[in-house]
Amino acid sequence: MSIITTLPTNLESIAHQSRVASISRTTKETDIQVQVNLDGDGKCNVNTGIPFLDHMLHQICSHGLLDLDIQAKGDIEIDDHHTNEDVAITLGQAIAEALGNRKGINRFGHFVAPLDEALIQVALDFSGRPHLSYGLNIPTERVGNYDTQLVREFFVALVNHSQITLHIRQLDGINSHHIIEATFKAFARAMRMALEMDIRRIQEIPSSKGVL
Template sequence: MRTSKISRKTKETDIELELNLDGGGKAEVNTPVNFLNHMLENLSKHSRFDLKINAKGDVEVDDHHTVEDIAICLGQALDKALGDKKGIARMGHAIVPMDDSLATAAVDLSGRGYGAVDLGFLDPFEFYDPFDEDWEGIAEAVKEVKIGDLSKENVEHFLETLAVNGKFNLNVSVFGENDHHKVEACFKALAKALYDATRIIDDEVVSTKGVV
């Protein structure tokens, strides 16, 4: 069984994470960011990875530290569970729709961490005029910087941090209208791409260099 455990404790967060790449998609996720919990449960289900996370963080400041550190731990756990990567397919991709949204994700478990992420978010302040005292959109614009209790900017940061710490190349692009749907389609596409990339298909490392 390809499994790993990662612990991380700082002045900002306290995280315990367990990962099983050959599980059945069972998730036990407990973090103070509820929308992130929902996305991680989707990631577990559609990758068929068993994932257990217990996390505490200084969300009274904001969600950045917690989201970032969970991504660090999950990336490290993935890299650790893969070991020498002997025999894995290494690459995977998926296209996943969710109502109005369509997400494409491609991964290469190459040992080189890089995330290219375009979630198709619009700038809620694009039409904001700071000199227009009567502009009525400010309240709605402020609401739009989050999806539930997760800052939209931290979705992209989570994915990029995951790729860097997991030492894999990640390319994601999303089209759509509803931001919840965009992010959920993204996590499902990532999950399916990771499932394919982590399957064992050979008895050798899939690289002309002989290592990844």
């Protein structure tokens, strides 16, 4: 006996709808251009002027299967704070625009990522309500030239402008690089889970209120 599974007739057309966006942000401190494709295959073309941040953005692309093109110029001769924050602001805005009304998505995502001794848990909800619960204990002030306080600032800005609820928990870890990288990997996989389409309610907004 053979079983044929039939997907909703409108699924193919919905699957081919582009979830892409381009956002520019220019201030007296930074000039940021972001292009995002939520249904990509991990292409990453980023140049923020902050090498460690570029490395983390590559983790988002690779493990979240987003295509990102981010070009940033900022006042890094002062420090990396403005550029780090404004990249996250613009990326959050681009994700929100590409996602639209959030119809048909799984909405929730979670992942636990190990990296050697580090173990990081991320849970998130594309709820439309920005909230960050940040539980990292990074033991050093810097990784290379990157100020590790900027990890929290990145996620604060991203959460506020993509309008997601994000919980980050450090379950283990003593190496700063490992802790931060595992965080970005866990975030990427959790976001990928949340953004994938739920074929059982492909035309519905995933909320009992009917809106996110």
